[in-house]
Amino acid sequence: HRSMPFIQSVDDKQVLVGRVEPLHVSRAMRRREHVLHCYEFKLMLRLDQDVQLWNKLCDRFGYCDECKASKDAKVSCTASRGQHNSSQLYREIFRGVDMNPDLWFLAVTLKESKDKLIHFIRSEMPRRNAAANMTGGGGSHTHHDDSIWTLPPTPRSFCTRLHDRSFLTSYLNTFNFVELRLDSIIEKNTELSPCIYQCRNVRILSLKNNFLQKISPEIGNLIRLEKLYLTHNELQIDSIPYTLTFCRNLKEAFFDNNLLNALPCILLRIDSLQRVHRHGNHNYFKDTFMFYHTDINDRIKEVPRARRNTIKLQSLQEIAGYTVLTTRLNFYAACVPTRLKQFLTQLSSGIELCDHCSRILFTRYTSHFKVITFKNPYLGNTCVPFQHTACSEACAQNIEVPARYEQLLSAQQQDSEYQEYIRESLNVLNHRQNSVGGLSDSFCSRSSRNSQRRCIVSRGKANFSIVSSDITRSSSSNSVAQNHMSCGIF
Numbered sequence: 042h043r044s045m046p047f048i049q050s051v052d053d054k055q056v057l058v059g060r061v062e063p064l065h066v067s068r069a070m071r072r073r074e075h076v077l078h079c080y081e082f083k084l085m086l087r088l089d090q091d092v093q094l095w096n097k098l099c100d101r102f103g104y105c106d107e108c109k110a111s112k113d114a115k116v117s118c119t120a121s122r123g124q125h126n127s128s129q130l131y132r133e134i135f136r137g138v139d140m141n142p143d144l145w146f147l148a149v150t151l152k153e154s155k156d157k158l159i160h161f162i163r164s165e166m167p168r169r170n171a172a173a174n175m176t177g178g179g180g181s182h183t184h185h186d187d188s189i190w191t192l193p194p195t196p197r198s199f200c201t202r203l204h205d206r207s208f209l210t211s212y213l214n215t216f217n218f219v220e221l222r223l224d225s226i227i228e229k230n231t232e233l234s235p236c237i238y239q240c241r242n243v244r245i246l247s248l249k250n251n252f253l254q255k256i257s258p259e260i261g262n263l264i265r266l267e268k269l270y271l272t273h274n275e276l277q278i279d280s281i282p283y284t285l286t287f288c289r290n291l292k293e294a295f296f297d298n299n300l301l302n303a304l305p306c307i308l309l310r311i312d313s314l315q316r317v318h319r320h321g322n323h324n325y326f327k328d329t330f331m332f333y334h335t336d337i338n339d340r341i342k343e344v345p346r347a348r349r350n351t352i353k354l355q356s357l358q359e360i361a362g363y364t365v366l367t368t369r370l371n372f373y374a375a376c377v378p379t380r381l382k383q384f385l386t387q388l389s390s391g392i393e394l395c396d397h398c399s400r401i402l403f404t405r406y407t408s409h410f411k412v413i414t415f416k417n418p419y420l421g422n423t424c425v426p427f428q429h430t431a432c433s434e435a436c437a438q439n440i441e442v443p444a445r446y447e448q449l450l451s452a453q454q455q456d457s458e459y460q461e462y463i464r465e466s467l468n469v470l471n472h473r474q475n476s477v478g479g480l481s482d483s484f485c486s487r488s489s490r491n492s493q494r495r496c497i498v499s500r501g502k503a504n505f506s507i508v509s510s511d512i513t514r515s516s517s518s519n520s521v522a523q524n525h526m527s528c529g530i531f
Contacts, residue, residue, distance in 0.1 A: 073216075073217065074217055074218075074219045075157065075216040075217060075218050075219070076218065076219070076220040076221075076222060077213070077218045077220065077221045077222065077223070077237075077240075078153070078154070078222055079146075079222060079223055079224060079225065079226045080145075080146035080149040080150050080153070081146075081150055081154060081157075081158075081212070082209070082223055082226055082237075083146035083226060084146045084147055084150050084158075085207070085208045085209035085212050086208075086209060086234075087144075087146070087147075088208040089207050089208050089209070094144075094147075095208070098158075098162055099162060099166050102158070102159045102162045102163070103162055103163060103166050104163075157216065160215070161211075161212055161215050161216075164215060165208075165211050165215070207234075207236065209234060209236055209237075210236045210239070213236060213237065213239060213240055214239075217242055218240045218242065218243060219242055219243060219244050219245070220243065220244065220245040220246075220247075221237055221240065221243055221245070221246050221247065222245075222247045223237070223246075223247060223248055223251070224247055224248070224249040224250055224251070224270075225249070225250040225251065226251065227251035227252060227253065228252065229252040230252075231252075232255075233248070233251065233253065233257070235257045235259050238257060238259035238260050238262045238263060239259075239262060240263070241262060241263065241264060241265065242265055243263050243265065243266060244265055244266060244267045244268070244290075245266075245267065245268045245270075246260075246263065246266060246268070246269055246270065247270040248270060248271055248274070249270050249271070249272045249273055249274075249295075250272070250273045250274075251274055252274060252275055253271070253274040253275060253276060253280075254274075254275045254276065254277075254280060255276070255280040256271070256276070256280060256281055256282060256285075257282070257386075257390070258282040258283075258284040258386050258389045258390050259284070259373075259386055260282065260284060260285055260288070261282070261284030261285065261286070261287030261288065261371060261373050262287075262373045263288055264287065264288065264289065264290070264371075264373070264374060265290055266288045266290060266291055267290055267291060267292050267293070268291075268292065268293045268294075268295075269288075269291060269293070269294045269295065270295045271294070271295055271296055271299065272295045272296075272297045272298055272299075272318075273297070273298045273299075274298075274299050275299065275300055276296070276299040276300060276301065277299075277300050277301065278301060278302070278303065278305055278428050279393065279404065281305045281307065282389060282390070283307050283369070283389070283393070283394055284373075284389060285307055285311070286307050286310045286311055286369070287371040287373060287374070288311070289311070289312075289313055290313055291311055291313055291314060292313055292314065292315045292316070293314075293315060293316045293317075293318075294308070294314065294316075294317050294318070295318045296317065296318060296319045296322070297318050297319065297320050297321045297322070298320075298321040298322065299321075299322050299323070300322065300323045301319065301322040301323070302322070302323065302426075302428070303413060303426040303427055303428040304317065304319055304425060304426065304427050304428070305427070305428065306396050306414075306427045306428060306429040306430075308427070309416075309427065314420065315420065316420055316421070317419075317420055317422075317425075319425075340412060340413045340414070340441055340445075341410055341411075341412050341431075341434065341437045341438070341441055342410065342411045342412075342413075343408065343409075343410050343411075343434075344404070344408060344409050344410065344411055345408050346405065346406055346407055346408050347404075347405050347406075358384070359388065362384060362385055362388045363388060363392075363401050365385060366385065366388060366389055366392070366394070366401065367394065367399045367400065367401060368399075369394070369399060372385050391403070391405075392404075393409075393430045394430070395430060395431055395432040395436055396412075396429040396430055396431060396436075396440055397431060397432075397436040397437075397439050397440050398432065398436055400432045400436075402430060402432055404430070409430060409431065409432060410430070410431040410432075410433070410434060410436070410437040411428060411429070411430065411431075412428070412429040412430075412431055412437050412440045412441050413426055413427070413428055413429075414426070414427050414429060414440065414441060414444035414445075414448075415427070415444070415448055416448075417448060417451055417452065417455075418451070418455075
């Protein structure tokens, strides 16, 4: 029964069935699909920095009225489930309080997502208190003792790791988020928290207007992602990791108004893509018109190393990790320990893969080649440039030559389709002209015949009136005689 909460409403009163979780700690809220807004994100980041704010929220929302009236006030509704009547659980417990303007996100959260916040506080507070007590912190949050939040770095027990977990991570794990609307929340020269990529059920991720200079490789963990909004950022070609290809359900991507001079070649490996928005990028059309009509050698550009390579021996673990990365397999979906996934994420953050042989490239320390290719058409667009990375000139030619051949074939196909379209249009036009000409000829013949008939009739009438003037006179005299006769009768 605990896994199936049942709440019955009768005359604005909620009746709680025995052995059932209260409504504010019900698993039904976890199963429901939720949307993470920017104000909730800001609030969780603030709670990681402000312990007093968390304590105040726990004092106000951590207990229902019956928990406060009970003798053991330290036990919340989660520990005493099934004992309380839920008739007053949803009473308005928040009153208007003057807030600092810096806490605008708290006011918006209390207005728009208060039920979620109360659910999170009453489910997270007992876990943190228990972790603090078991790690030797002692006390409760009601005492406002900051010592419980200062945990020793060792030993790293389970409770210590639970207590050190950020509020944002706990908030993301509490609910089933399917949309992350995180627009205009990141300041310049700051990075986005990578824990947002742990929500595997996310279908829409919006990161617009955030001054983002790179995307974390953990975006490959979003296996159900369908729409990605990266508009109005500072992204470059090397800012987009190759792990984006792990998102096999991605259908629409927005790269408008960034610093891209071409689209990244990894998009060609995502078969599910249906639309890509790329307008308003820096030097985008410049590279398009520069390389479109040039030779093969001009489309391949050697990039020298930016820094001198310091000799550093790689460990066996790093060598094995780089070998895994060269396979381009989705290691996030593999049944491997989380610690190993984090290690592979760190390795993939500073490298690029050769688009031909998938060799590991340290672009800052080794020379490599950049290759520009074109897709015409690509997802309804014409003349779309892509930038590839190659480890050697041979790999660069193996990338460019097939792309050029495909471009020529598509151009010939488009020319043939255009010529066929012109022929069909001319045939339709000639057919219409012939039909219109036939109608005009028939119309002209009919009009000429009618005009001839009218002329004949008019001529006949004229001849009749001219020739038979006597007849008309005689007919008039006869009519007069007939009139006299009729008068005689009457």
